[in-house]
Amino acid sequence: MEGMGDRVKHGDGKRAGEQRAGDARRDRWRKHRIARRAEFVEAALRAVDEHGPDLGMDDVASAAGVTKPVLYRHFEDKADLYLALGQRGTEMLFERLIPAINAELAPVPRIRMALDAFFTVIEQHPNLYRLLSRKSFADRPVDADVVAEDKEVIATALTALLGDYMRMLNMDSGAAEPWAHGIVGMVQNTGEWWIDKRTMSRDSVVEYLTQIIWAAIDGLTRQHGVVLDPDKPLEANKVVRLSPQRRADTTPQAEPGGAS
Template sequence: MARTVKGGPDARRERWKGHREARRAEFVEATIRAIAEHGPDVGMDEIAAAAGVSKPVLYRHFADKSDLYLAVGRRGTELLMDQVVPAITGGGPIRARIRGIVDAYLGVIEQNPNLYRFVVRKSFTDRPVEQDVVHEDKQLIAAALARLLGDHLRAYGMDSGGAEPWAHALVGMVQNAGDWWLDRQSMTRASLSDYLTTIIWHAVDGLLRSGGVTLDPDAPLAAGSPALRLVDAEEA
């Protein structure tokens, strides 16, 4: 069996791979800065200027504009999930949890409006892209919500079969409302978060009441309640 010596071809290959990945990450961050400054219709000239390199250097690290778009979209997904997932998995009264999830999502698009439009419009790409970054984001968030809803419904002895379509419906509602708000800005983020929280809570409340369960949305879960036992089990 051939042995790999320190500093041999395999080690050099791994170092070069690491260098290329680091450079790609740097160029993605530069692209995000250029998008923030120039808007979602940013061009490669502005991106190269933000990165401090020439366009040919960019194209050494990305096959084409679509490749760069996907890399930026995946970075946008990381930024989104870094805020939304902790809100989904956090504790507290149910209405506060709902508001935290909604506000986390709206906060990300408020802080990165041009990046959000850049990813959603896909106008930057020079060929169709196989991966739909926006669809992938929705799937990830909906899957996390579906697990949360399903676990709580089962904890109360209720049918959890609707958890997945419920989760997708909620994600779609919040995303569409966020799109509208980002363009209109006719109310504050706090106001929109409150409105959406009210709609979602009443939907959840109606579902629970249909199974004979009544919860105070603003009170901590009572000791011994199925939902609290579920949380304790997850944290154990």
């Protein structure tokens, strides 16, 4: 006969197996919901591109091929979908911007590449940028300011990058922070003007901004007796890490581097 100890062991083993199976099911369900939510965000992006920043949940549901109740199983409300769209927009921007900012290029080509990354994204998705800039979804205001958050992340990273270069050139790095915020603000304001007016090509606006930013850098460095070749890479390539995740503890760092 089976002893009590054996029965206890078998019972414990059965419960452990059931728990593992339950954990596996929950993990599969969680992954399914994450994937399904991502599909709906892409559908929302298509709907924004088609209908503009005044789109509603009906437009998103139609683009996704589902009903609104199905959408609301994956998003708490319109604000939740707005934030998911903002996160997707940030990912698209940073996918282009990070390699551009960290490119081992001469100063002017590096500036040009970073600007082109930004203007390419807003050119491809102007309605998404308009939606995020006005902080509302289907005429409903939201508490988050996605564009402002992205500006702060980029400006913080640019501050670290400029500060490293200024210290390398024996210059006062205290100017790095206002410089960074000034550059980011100028680029954003120009971008908002450009997607509405389109009085020039993307290449033209990128080139004008490139020359403006380089003229400021060249002027400041010359004041300190430093003459940089705009078409020659600097001796040390400083890089930054930009995270598209919006977290309070995310601080960009500069480093020396070469269900249905």
